[in-house]
Each structure stands twice: as C-alpha cells, then as structure tokens.
Amino acid sequence: MNGGHDLVVVGSGAAGLTAAVGAAEAGLSVLVVEKAAQLGGTTAVGGGVIWAPNNALMSTPDSPGAARAYLGTGRMSASEIAAFVEDVPRAIAMLTRVGVRMRPLPRPDYHPDRPGAAHGRGLDQEPFDPRPWPGLAERIRPPTYFPLLTMSERDDRSAGPEVVKQREADGVRTMGGALVGRLLVAALDRGVEILAGTPVTALGHGTVRLGEETVAAGAVLLASGGFEWNADLRRRHLAAEITPISAPSNTGDALGLARGAALDEMTAVWGVPVITPPGDRYDGMPSGRMGNVEMTLPGSVTVDTSGRRFVNEALNYHDLNRAFAGRTAFLVFDRAYRERYPVAGSPPGAVEPWMVTADTPAELARRVGIDPAGLVATLGRFNAAARRGADPDFGRGANPQDRHLGDPAITPNPCLAPVAQGPFFAVPVHAGALGTAGGLATDLDGRVVDPAGDPIPGLYAAGNCAATLFRDGYPGGGATLASAVVRAYRVVRHLARGVSGAEGGR
Secondary structure (H helix, E strand, O other), X not given: OOOEEEEEEEOOOHHHHHHHHHHHHOOOOEEEEOOOOOEOHHHHHXXXXXXXXXXXXXXXXXXXHHHHHHXXXXXXXXXXXXXXXXXXXXXXXXXXXXXXOEEEEOOEOOOOOOOOOOEOOEEEEXXXXXXXXXXXXXXXXXXXXXXXXXXXXXXXXXXXXXXXXXXXXXXXXXXXXXXXXXXXXXXXXXXOEEEOXXXXXXXXXXXXXXXXXXXXXXXXXXXXXXXXXXXXXXXXXXXXXXXXXXXXXXXXXXHHHOOOOOEEOOOOEEEEEEEXXXXXXXXXXXXXXXXXXXXXXXXXXXXXXXXXXXXXXXXXXXXXXXXXXXXXXXXXXEHHHHHHOOEOOEOOOOOOOOOEEXXXXXXXXXXXXXXXXXXXXXXXXXXXXXXXOOOOOOOXXXXXXXXXXXXXXXXXXXXXOOOOOOOEEEEEEEEEXXXXXXXXXXXXXXXXXXXXXXXXXXXXXXXXXEOOOOOOOOOOOOXXXXXXXXXXXXXXXXXXXXXHHHHOOO
C-alpha cells in the first residue's frame, strides 16, 4: 500500500465498489478497505436486483414521466425524484460499461395500483464464473441460504437441481454475489487497491486510520453498511426489534467515524418477515430466512396471539413487515401446504422439530400460545372465502404484485386455499430486515452534511450507511441497490468534476 490515495472507500458492497470503479476510470487512485475477512458486504448475500426505471436494458416500455408519477406518491421531494429518475439510467449504463451483466426481470412494482407503476423495472444479475481469476472466489463473502440461481430462474423454474450442483462445483455466483464478482474484476482491472480484514478506526483531516497505520486520503467514501447488527443502535433508533439477515459485519461503523455529521431516516429499515429455524447461522451468527414467500403461498395464514390475521400476507415484503409492529406472529398451515411447498429451506413433506404440529387448530393454538377460539374463528371465515378465491378482509391475491409469488397451479386465486387438512402446523415469523435504511445525511452529490446542511469537506456516503434515497419507501424489488448505486454514481460524478480536490481533504 502506498502512502496516499485520491479516494479511500470504506466498505466493499455494491455502493463502495461502484464508486471505486468509477473513480478509477476517472483517473483517481483508489483504495478500498473492508473490515470483514471477505468482500461484498450485504450485496454479496442478497438478491442482487437493481430497481431502475427507464433503463436501456428494459424490455417493456417506460418513461421518466411514469417513474416520476410513481415515486410522487411517497415522501420524496420533487427535486429528489427528478434527480433519481435522471440518474438511475446513467448509473446502469456505467455498470454495464464496466462489465456488469444484467437482464430485465419481469416483475411488477410493489405498488401496482399507483399512478406510473410498471412491470420489468428490476434488473437481474447474470451468473458469474470466477474461475478465470484465480483466488477471486475465495475473496468474496459466501452466499447464505439462496440456491445458486438467478432471480429469473427462480421465477420461471427454468433451472433444475443439476444446474445448481454444477454451479456449486464450479464456484459460480449468482444474485448479489455475481454483482460483487464483476465489480471486483472491474476494480482490479483498473488498478484499485483492495484490502480485506482492515477496519478503519478513525478519520482525520485528509487521513484515514487503519489500525496502527495512517494513510493520506484526498476524499473518503463511507459505504460500510447499516447498523442492523448493533443492538444498542437498534434500541436507540428503531421503533421495534428486528431480526437481521444481512452481513453480520454491519454494525454502524460509519456513524461513529463521521463525527459532526447529520443523521436522517434513522427509523427506516429495508424490512422483510423472517423465519428463524434453530441452527441457521451465517458468519458465526444466528440468522434466518425471508418468510414472505411462505406467507404468500395458498394454504396458509399468518396470525398474532389473538388468533386473528392482521395483514394481507401477499403484500410486498417491506410493507408486510411494517404490519408486524411488535406483534408475536405465527405462520399457520395444513398438511396439504406442507406436502406441496418448502418452508424456510425444509423440503416439502418434511416435518421439522421446530415446526409445532397438532391434529386440530384449537390444539395447535394451545401449544404455541394463540387464543384457540380466535384461531378457529379465523380459519372458519378464511376457509369459506378461500374456496371462492376471495379474501374480503385483506384482499390477498387481488393484484399482480400479490399473485407474482403465488402458486399459478391454484385457481382462481394463486394466493388462496383453505387451511383445512390436518395435521396443522405453526412456525414463528418475526419482523426482520435486509438492512437498516437510515444513516448519514447527504446532499444530492453524496456529500455528507452537518446538522446545518453544509457539506463536510472530502466526506461522502453511499449504501446503507447513508439515509435511503426513497425516504423509507420501497418502490420495487431492488430498491436497496438502486439507492446504493445511484448515490455511488453521484459521488463519482462529483469527484470527477474535481470539486472535492478544490475543497481540500478531510
């Protein structure tokens, strides 16, 4: 490592690597430092989809006006919406130019009834084979429970177990791991220096402290993930407890490094309901799995301890998670469901020790602490309507977003079937998070600002350590990475203009 760099990037997920590649293309010397032993952060363990309205890869018509109308139903300001809609196609063009390979994902936006909603704004990652770059696969954080399929392959069931087995043997990565792999290749090809297992302990004026060593930095980009694995910060900022399923290295380091910075959207998370089979661990920490698909599939209901449903179980996972609001909740399903669908990685038909089972709904309720009369009444009402393919209480399966993850073999509603064939099962479901979405406040160029709104010279932030671009909204699958790469693109653009050099280092 030489004595100084034009840009030091703290963190190695999509935000950090996108900025590193772009800055290197602009002729800047770049150092990426990652405190974890392997690279990729939460990106490497996630789905890898990027929500990008009106991008050049889309196979369906879109327009800036439709995207602005759709985002205008949330809390983003008009200027924030205009900037995002303008910049996201440019960010995707930059990623494509440096070798990231994506294809349109024909999924609906998460709020299909809003003005400007569309299909196909998400971009899926093509599989990445690291074998031409010896040693690269070992540097990338391993996947969690996701099989080695693309999101498209998961949706259309076009790849069988033999494909997954071959990819495992070859070290091929999909989803977020594929995005990280291609960005790492692009970074290394452009001379970016990358250090893993290297925590940043302090920032000075134009310097970065790495353990006992200090390096000069013309500018610093904090891209070190959220704070979802920091119990103290969760208690301080979040309205309710959550179960994180991201990279356990996300402990909010950036919030301590950026002294004097303003914070924004600190109650926001990228939420998802989570099922936590005992023994599930990642990176040595207890972990879990997204539970929204299990909640959507027909033949199940989700209830609280009163035995009542409290949400449309097929809602997009972010809004679905909001409905938990501190509730103790259970996924309840019957024998027909168990024989047909996997549950939290358990194959169809298997009865796991962590699944509570009983011959009747009332007995099941007593065993898990649900009000028996409440559950029996709920199933009576639900089953009668489900046989007609209707959900008069919550409208489950009433729009394309709901039906997307349902079972197309079940008609007339792919999200509804009675819960009526004993034995019956119950599994706890928890409010969870793919990451926190609040953090350092920035301006439109990604510069970290102080409480007065003034940029802190030479300091930038992107990814989950920065406040979400979407103001706690979740417009579609891939919004997390959209926020990350668009802000990283803006940082690169600002650096390329030479503004940070004129301002001086931090």
